[in-house]
Amino acid sequence: MADKVICVTSGKGGVGKSTITGNLATALAAKGYKVVAIDADIGLRNLDLILGLENRIVYDIVHVAEGVCPVEKALVKDKRTKNLYLLPAAQTKDKSAIKPEDLVSIVEKLRDKFDFIFIDSPAGIEEGFKTAVTPADTILVVANPEMASIRDADRVTGLCEAMGKPEPKLIVNRLDPRKVAKGDMLDAEDVVQILGLELLGIVPEDKNMVSYINRGEPAVLFEESIAGKALRNVGERLLGKEVPFLNLEYNEGFFEKLKKLFGGE
Amino acid sequence: MNFKLRGTNVIGIEILTDNKSFDIDTLKNFILEKRQLLRGSRFIISVEDRILTKEEILELKQFLENVEELTFCGFKTNIKENREICISLGIPCDLSEMELEKEKERAETEEIKFIKRTLRSGDKVTSTGDLVILGDVNPGAEVEAGGNVYVMGSLRGTVKAGIGKSEAEIRALYFEAPRLEICNQEKIFDRKESYINFRARVKSGNLKIEFSKKGR
Ligand SMILES: Nc1ncnc2c1ncn2[C@@H]1O[C@H](COP(=O)(O)OP(=O)(O)OP(=O)(O)O)[C@@H](O)[C@H]1O
Ligand SMILES: [Mg+2]
Numbered sequence: 001m002a003d004k005v006i007c008v009t010s011g012k013g014g015v016g017k018s019t020i021t022g023n024l025a026t027a028l029a030a031k032g033y034k035v036v037a038i039d040a041d042i043g044l045r046n047l048d049l050i051l052g053l054e055n056r057i058v059y060d061i062v063h064v065a066e067g068v069c070p071v072e073k074a075l076v077k078d079k080r081t082k083n084l085y086l087l088p089a090a091q092t093k094d095k096s097a098i099k100p101e102d103l104v105s106i107v108e109k110l111r112d113k114f115d116f117i118f119i120d121s122p123a124g125i126e127e128g129f130k131t132a133v134t135p136a137d138t139i140l141v142v143a144n145p146e147m148a149s150i151r152d153a154d155r156v157t158g159l160c161e162a163m164g165k166p167e168p169k170l171i172v173n174r175l176d177p178r179k180v181a182k183g184d185m186l187d188a189e190d191v192v193q194i195l196g197l198e199l200l201g202i203v204p205e206d207k208n209m210v211s212y213i214n215r216g217e218p219a220v221l222f223e224e225s226i227a228g229k230a231l232r233n234v235g236e237r238l239l240g241k242e243v244p245f246l247n248l249e250y251n252e253g254f255f256e257k258l259k260k261l262f263g264g265e
Numbered sequence: 266m267n268f269k270l271r272g273t274n275v276i277g278i279e280i281l282t283d284n285k286s287f288d289i290d291t292l293k294n295f296i297l298e299k300r301q302l303l304r305g306s307r308f309i310i311s312v313e314d315r316i317l318t319k320e321e322i323l324e325l326k327q328f329l330e331n332v333e334e335l336t337f338c339g340f341k342t343n344i345k346e347n348r349e350i351c352i353s354l355g356i357p358c359d360l361s362e363m364e365l366e367k368e369k370e371r372a373e374t375e376e377i378k379f380i381k382r383t384l385r386s387g388d389k390v391t392s393t394g395d396l397v398i399l400g401d402v403n404p405g406a407e408v409e410a411g412g413n414v415y416v417m418g419s420l421r422g423t424v425k426a427g428i429g430k431s432e433a434e435i436r437a438l439y440f441e442a443p444r445l446e447i448c449n450q451e452k453i454f455d456r457k458e459s460y461i462n463f464r465a466r467v468k469s470g471n472l473k474i475e476f477s478k479k480g481r
Binding site: 150151152155157196 | 383385386387388401403404405406419421
């Protein structure tokens, strides 16, 4: 089986880390895997909203780290998707409330009980980012197709390398094929070219994303959501399956080049 | 003989001399006259463009060590010979920047640094000589070299080549950076400008760009 502890990070804020974490965790749980999503963005709790679990939180990750309660007690069971659990962040503390070794020991306690452990990283490259990345054996870097996001993703990739982590995989989020066609947006190809990372998925801009989040219902649960479909595909690729990239009206050439770039078929 | 006093931020007071009718006794008198003014300061003698004899250096040293008001800290010079005598006598002596730069220019042809990875945003690599990067230089990465820079991949970050030199070049298989600098000359590029087999070089004071193809 693929790697178990997966951290979703980006450097830049607001590029879709939490959305992607919540959706990938849901997608894999919906396939029958036992999954826990850890919100490591202490002080800016979000993942509970994306999963629609905000009113079920009693204990949070800082309580666990402080020994107020065992980790099992802080886990919130998803109401919709069987096998899915959330370890919420604290909203009242700040990022320094959890140290890398705290998260490592929490992950160790969960490791044997779950098939997948997702960690939603805070934005930035400081302590909180390092804490989120430390226990991970797979790192997913999320980038939007714009230079500021790419540069931050690149920075984060360099820092992960320096931490001795395996090379992160890339998810390009919020790609708008119409803007690309008009030349108003960088193409996924540009992002891949610059970062030189294995592309795990391209998630299109989806105008319904906000309403999925407002309802607390992850997009992957809806057939009609185009972003949801792309994210389900990312989930499949995490399982090691080869799924063709969605046709977002790219020129044929891109996929040919991608194959060459990564020597895959 | 002319003197100039200069306060340096770290070191203290520096006395600059010129080589016209250099005379130790005039220098001594000047210092003695000014010693109340210089009271309590660290003191350096800067000798440019004149080779001092061993005797002259020793005489100045002994004289200055006996001026109570000052703390003698050594010499500064642009002449290698002066420095060698000072060092052999155990007197601190700095080469001034001009000479250091000349030295660097010589050393640069010797050092070649190889970087066998992609430089990512936030990475910075420097070399006193040439730099060869076997990977990309990504946006937000910085490269600084006294000599030439060769990028065996895509160059999208910031590169300065030929620092302190009059001739140098930057080459990249693919170029799409907003700016570059060679031998203190800057070149700005438009957002969508890109080149294949890119070469920028400064020769006889001119910055020239060559490439085999524009765009990708
Ligand atoms: N594919 C998409 N299409 C449209 N909107 C999206 C998409 N992905 C994310 N968004 C929107 O972008 C915003 C930011 O998303 P999210 O909170 O997941 O980012 P983040 O990286 O976790 O932010 P932070 O750095 O603050 O934690 C949200 O409003 C979300 O709805
Ligand atoms: Mg978030």
